[in-house]
Amino acid sequence: MPDLTQTVDLLSVLADPTRVRLLSLLAEAELSVAELTRITDLPQSRVSTHLRKLKDASLVRDRRDGSSSFYGLDADNMSGSASELWKLVHGRLDDRQLVKDQRRREAALAARTSRLRWPDEVAGQMERHYSPGRTWEATARGLLGFLRLGSVLDIGSGDGVNAELLAPRADRVACLDLSERVIAAAKRRLERFENVDFHVGDMHDLPFQAGSFNAVLLLHTLTYSARPQLAIREAARVLAPGGALAVVTLANHEHQTIAQAYDHLNLGFAAAELEAMLHAAELRIEQCEPSSRERRKPYFQVITAFARKP
Secondary structure, eight states, X not given: OOOHHHHHHHHHHHTXXXXXXXXXXXXXXXXXXXXXXXXXXXXXXXXXHHHHHHHHTTSEEEEEETTEEXXXXXXXXXXXXXXXXXXXXXXXXXXXXXXXXHHHHHHHHHHHHHSOOHHHHTTTOGGGSOOTTOOHHHHHHHHGGGOOEEEEEEETOTTSHHHXXXXXXXXXXXXXXXXXXXXXXXXXXXXXXXXXXXXXXXXXXOSSOTTOEEEEEEESOGGGOSOHHHHHHHHHHTEEEEEEEEEEEEBOOOOHHHHHHTTOSSOOBOHHHHHXXXXXXXXXXXXXXXXXXXXXXXXXXXXXXXXXXX
8 A cells, every 4th residue: 555655646647648648658559759759749858758757657668679769558567556546547538639649659550560671671772772881891891701811912902902901811912013102002001911012013924933822813903904815814824723813893885084084004894805815814714794883874884703723
């Protein structure tokens, strides 16, 4: 049996029309603060304040679901006197505002049921839609953990961005580029790695002995070659038996002005053309096909090829 103070406190909680509205809404369904705010047309701060008082009085409970909190009538923990008093109040309520609230509650519940979660909305095209933190770079860094590489040659390495990803997973990474300035930048980027070496050299005349590497990369490099067949032959020469060559390059296009702006020496390649060059270098082709298309004009396509030395 509650004492006088407890009874007065409970009556005080139920004496506020807004708290009675909220209790009426929560009597038959769990609702989030956002849903209660839309249903009642009250500021969120006001709704949260009243919910806190109802929770302190053990009339409502909350539970977390992801980033949202849902509130409901706390029938299990409500005292007998509080339960009896609420049943008495609720049973005698007959107000147009409460009827309107109930209609809005049903609409909110229907909207919640019909609203798809983000993964469901973008299913089948997930890679085309933004999601916080979900970038190709983040994905690539996550997948790199599966790699265990031996000796790697990055032809046309630039300032070492690829080598930075591979060095922790390789026994050795050799960076080769024609530009002394670019190689100097790569040295600064990669100075913390002891297993990376740097070379200023020509992709058509590699300064390495035959069979020196387990893996060779030609990533966005062949567009800087006027003799791509020779570059591929050289890459194949320095591969050890069983070693793999990875080629990523632009598919053939007609945008001469853009090619000149980036100092490209050719307009990309057809997949069949690249395949023929890999065959001519006596490599066993595992893949050679268009792998992606840019989403902005002029919609450049990229060809990816993997080939292995017998």
